[in-house]
Amino acid sequence: MWHAFLALGRSLLDSLRDLAPIIIVIAFFQLAVLQQPIPDLAGLLGGTLLVALGLTFFIYGLDMGLFPIGESMAQAFAQKGSVFWLLVFAFTLGFSTTIAEPALIAVADEAAEIAAEGGMIETGNESMERYAFGLRLTVALSVGLAIVIGVLRILKGWPIHYLIIGGYLGIVIMTGFAPETIIGIAYDSGGVTTSTITVPLVTALGVGLASSIRGRNPMVDGFGLIAFASLTPMIFVMAYGMII
């Protein structure tokens, strides 16, 4: 019991150290640059403690829950030997975690506003909602597809850079044809798709797969799934902008 508390205290200190830079930056700009007092010091300290506590629990849970389940499922799929079901799983995981992502919902709503203002769709709640939902669906499909391609790459042992460079070329070409207003949203959409829960799970899945297939190196083949998940949305969103 005493040990557990000691360990908790130590990881709490680690988390506080992780947060120290943000606090220093905010305090410096508030006091030295903007020359204003810190409005609610007690609230700030209390909030920081909550953040540190949260980070500590998150990392505990990561080691107990997310990492082991990702790896054990990867091994189970490798033993089962059904590529079809593995790919279905990969797609479902990518799609379902993205469609409800709050950051994506926010971006899609903003995108609909831009499209309405630019005269690309009718202004009106219904058409804007339809546009935003279409965009979310597009991004979620593209992330599902990305995980499928990424898993296939691990199975086949394809070198990652050819695929990624190919993807970049695709983006460069699409940029030339896509409407100006969608480009910023498309570029940003790559970054917002992968949430804090998806990242550890998908990473554990990739590393687990690469470790359980003979001839694959977990370092060279296991990583890279996230990279695909942030690349394909850019292409798909530009395509969406061109079609609508």
Next chain:
Amino acid sequence: MEWLSGFADTLWSTLDDVLPIALVIFGFQLFVLRRPVPNLRRVLTGFFYVLLGLTLFLQGLEQALFPLGRLMAEQLTNPAFILEGARQLTAAVHWSEYYWVFIFAFAIGFSTTVAEPSLIAVAIKAHKVSGGAIGVWGLRIAVAIGVAFGIALGAWRIVTGYPLQYFIISGYVFVIIQTYFAPRMIVPLAYDSGGVTTSTVTVPLVAALGLGLAESVPGRSPLLDGFGLIAFASLFPIISVMAYAQISEFRARHGVRDK
């Protein structure tokens, strides 16, 4: 009381985030793999900790750091603050008058990335998988420097108004060239680090900064020019992580050792 309802809201939205993932995992485990989850109790406890941890984390950010950070981004990009430095009201303010904005962009990019939970997760995994060759802190600092540069450059782009695609496309060309010189082992991890950097902590603050800048700089539209910072923040870590590996390899080859 207000605090409690805020907590309930955050818990609810985190649950929204976790639920689809849990459904997919346990669905496939039961109906496709048809085997019990190993250490089910431990895994469920882990999920509970993740849920609780993220809720506390987001709640704390929303209560303390985000309001102040957003306010700061607004104040720093406010023309009144910038013009005080310029001392006179000319029609066009030179971009160099925005220096505090760029310094803030760099600092906030760096510090939020260091605290980003998904980056911590990937760094822990990479450390284990590489057998200790990749340090947890080394990777996190490398990514944070990349994000800091990316956001500072992205802020500069909003102020000067150059088209986003020129920057991003040149960045890609640079990444492609660098890939051929980087150690093969780091390449997938470097590509990944682009996507993991921008999540819970970074995005809200960076979005506020972009929006504030696009609103206050004359001739920029918040709707069109506010975007793009996240793209910068996901591109530059790829470069900095590969550079980190290149530097480590160079040092190892030339026998330079840490004390």
